[in-house]
Amino acid sequence: QVRLVESGGGLVQAGGSLRLSCTASRSAITFNAMGWYRQAPGKQRDLVATINSIGRTTYADSVKGRFTISRDNVKNTVFLQMNSLKPEDTADYYCNVKLNSRDYWGQGTQVTVSS
Numbered sequence: 001q002v003r004l005v006e007s008g009g010g011l012v013q014a015g016g017s018l019r020l021s022c023t024a025s026r027s028a029i030t031f032n033a034m035g036w037y038r039q040a041p042g043k044q045r046d047l048v049a050t051i052n053s054i055g056r057t058t059y060a061d062s063v064k065g066r067f068t069i070s071r072d073n074v075k076n077t078v079f080l081q082m083n084s085l086k087p088e089d090t091a092d093y094y095c096n097v098k099l100n101s102r103d104y105w106g107q108g109t110q111v112t113v114s115s
Contacts, residue, residue, distance in 0.1 A: 002026055002104040004095045007110055009109030012085055016113070020080040020094030023107055027076060030100040034078040038091035038111075045094065049080060054106075062088075085113045 003025035012018055020036065028034065030055065035050030047061045049069035057069055068081040090113050095106035 002097050002099060004097060004104060004106035006093070006095050006106040006109040009093060009111045011112045011114065014085060014087055014113055014115050016085050017081070017083045018085065018111060020082070020093055020095075020109060020111075022077040022078045024078075024097060026072045028071060028077075028078070030099060032100075034069075034076070034098075035096045036069065036080045037094045037096055038089075039094065039108075040091040043091075048093070050096075051078065082111070086114045087113045089113050 002077060004022050006020060006022045006090045008018060008020040009017060033050050033052045036048040037045050038048050039045040041089050047060055048063055049067055051057045051071050059067060066084045071078045092106045092108040097104045
């Protein structure tokens with residue numbers, strides 16, 4: 001079992017920045033991948049960014065060049081640095097961990113970008 005605790009969401013103006021954090025209850029070294037997804041009201045949950053065990057990253061096209069995912073295996077934490085935020089980035093952001101073919105999710109943190 002993996003427990004994930006997210007933080008860092010909030011309200012920001014367009015063009016601003018936020019940094020999301022997600023800390024796991026066990027060693028991140030064991031995880032196949034860590035990542036962030038988001039879900040806007042009335043829409044499906046979509047991939048934002050992932051980082052695997054060797055540091056390889058993937059990004060949704062809509063966030064490339066603006067968002068950066070990173071992980072700290074000592075602190076068992078994954079980060080999402082979000083720059084140049086747009087109103088369309090408004091959503092609930094969920095941390096995800098893949099371990100032994102299972103997905104674990106955080107409780108979500110809300111990000112609101114005002115125009």
